[in-house]
Amino acid sequence: MAVINMNREELEQIKNGDKPVLVDFWAPWCGYCRRIGPAFEKVAEEYGDRLAAAKIDIDEEPRLAEAEQVEVIPTLILYRNGKRAGSIVNPGSKAEIEQFIQEAMGW
Amino acid sequence: MGGSHIYDMIVVGGGPGGYTAALYAARAGLDTLVLEKLSAGGQMALTEAIENYPGFEDGIDGFTLAEKMQRQAERFGAGSEYAQVERMDLSASPKVLETSEGTFYARTVVLATGAGPRQLGLPGEAALTGRGVAYCAACDGMRYKDRTVVVVGGGNSAAADALLLSRIAGKVILVHRRDTLRATKVYHAPLMQAENLEFRWNSTVTELLHGDALTGVRLKDRNTGAETEVPCDGLFISIGRTPATEWAAGQLELDQNGYIRADETTKTSLPGVYAVGDVRTKPLRQVVTAVADGATAAHMAEEYLAEGV
Numbered sequence: 078m079a080v081i082n083m084n085r086e087e088l089e090q091i092k093n094g095d096k097p098v099l100v101d102f103w104a105p106w107c108g109y110c111r112r113i114g115p116a117f118e119k120v121a122e123e124y125g126d127r128l129a130a131a132k133i134d135i136d137e138e139p140r141l142a143e144a145e146q147v148e149v150i151p152t153l154i155l156y157r158n159g160k161r162a163g164s165i166v167n168p169g170s171k172a173e174i175e176q177f178i179q180e181a182m183g184w
Numbered sequence: 185m186g187g188s189h190i191y192d193m194i195v196v197g198g199g200p201g202g203y204t205a206a207l208y209a210a211r212a213g214l215d216t217l218v219l220e221k222l223s224a225g226g227q228m229a230l231t232e233a234i235e236n237y238p239g240f241e242d243g244i245d246g247f248t249l250a251e252k253m254q255r256q257a258e259r260f261g262a263g264s265e266y267a268q269v270e271r272m273d274l275s276a277s278p279k280v281l282e283t284s285e286g287t288f289y290a291r292t293v294v295l296a297t298g299a300g301p302r303q304l305g306l307p308g309e310a311a312l313t314g315r316g317v318a319y320c321a322a323c324d325g326m327r328y329k330d331r332t333v334v335v336v337g338g339g340n341s342a343a344a345d346a347l348l349l350s351r352i353a354g355k356v357i358l359v360h361r362r363d364t365l366r367a368t369k370v371y372h373a374p375l376m377q378a379e380n381l382e383f384r385w386n387s388t389v390t391e392l393l394h395g396d397a398l399t400g401v402r403l404k405d406r407n408t409g410a411e412t413e414v415p416c417d418g419l420f421i422s423i424g425r426t427p428a429t430e431w432a433a434g435q436l437e438l439d440q441n442g443y444i445r446a447d448e449t450t451k452t453s454l455p456g457v458y459a460v461g462d463v464r465t466k467p468l469r470q471v472v473t474a475v476a477d478g479a480t481a482a483h484m485a486e487e488y489l490a491e492g493v
Contacts, residue, residue, distance in 0.1 A: 108230045108323040111247050115223045116266050148397075149314040166314055170221035172268035172284035 199226025204478025225250025316398025
């Protein structure tokens with residue numbers, strides 16, 4: 078499943094769905110965020126049957142970023158049954174993103 | 185995913201050297217795969233504007249240039265895999281690469297693992313990275329608008345970072361362990377003219393002061409031994425680079441700084457293994473010298489394969 082750009086309301090809806098949701102908090106000016114982009118897309122594709130993936134631009138949704146205590150970007154947060162199951166800041170490889178998902182989900 | 189397939193060439197690292205090796209190899213008809221752990225470009229991907237890569241007279245951002253190099257190599261048949269290499273056996277035949285995406289085999293290997301910023305080696309440095317500690321002014325500078333930042337280092341990149349930050353931050357303090365900069369002359373006048381820039385010569389950072397985030401640094405004067413606490417919001421560490429070769433220990437000849445020993449032919453101490461770009465011993469580490477290495481490595485690999493190994 079492709080990565081969807083979302084706003085706060087859309088995230089609230091999908092968070093409580095059947096699938097866990099992996100959210101990439103990012104901003105267009107953030108070089109590190111651009112760099113994880115391709116690997117994030119690939120993870121979204123490979124795990125598409127088991128989780129949903131979304132991106133949230135923190136400049137568009139500053140209150141959400143604040144509420145989620147996103148101080149450093151890129152931050153990936155994984156939600157399961159509407160609750161936060163874990164987060165990782167600036168992962169250095171696709172493997173690190175996958176390891177984070179597997180640990181947070183117990184897969 | 186891996187498998188029993190044997191590639192003619194596997195390139196480890198998708199920076200400019202790696203993708204140029206892949207481009208030349210693919211165009212020479214070699215069955216070529218690039219293993220990249222995150223995204224194309226390596227260090228270049230975090231460079232906002234590359235102004236000295238010929239052909240882009242208005243400059244180009246490093247991420248875009250990297251994507252172009254990747255697409256160019258792929259257009260001629262090179263493959264890419266987002267895989268973190270965990271272990272290599274470069275003496276085996278074929279050579280074996282164990283990765284997060286499975287095991288891969290190749291007749292030749294091009295090592296293009298690059299280099300990364302050198303760390304100060306102080307307690308808390310890793311945990312504070314992104315929370316006040318940074319290694320790239322072009323990437324993280326905007327977060328310190330009107331705040332106070334310390335830059336450590338005395339070379340060209342420290343000088344460039346200090347200048348860039350002086351236009352963003354409220355105050356910049358440049359800390360250098362000597363009493364003069366090693367930076368190229370072109371930086372000196374603008375640095376001296378920057379009104380919000382202060383120099384702390386003969387000084388080193390001895391401690392990172394912090395709560396959840398960085399709050400300041402402790403500096404030590406190398407002449408007097410006097411220590412001072414300097415409150416700051418950001419610390420930009422610009423003290424050079426270190427090659428990504430920890431995996432190579434015991435397999436390949438390295439120099440005293442950890443760079444893979446290879447001359448202009450890019451040949452390493454092992455047959456069929458080539459080192460390109462910043463990871464190789466060389467006098468100038470630039471995008472343009474990395475791509476030159478890539479082309480040479482592909483040529484050498486072609487010769488090696490033609491010998492029928």
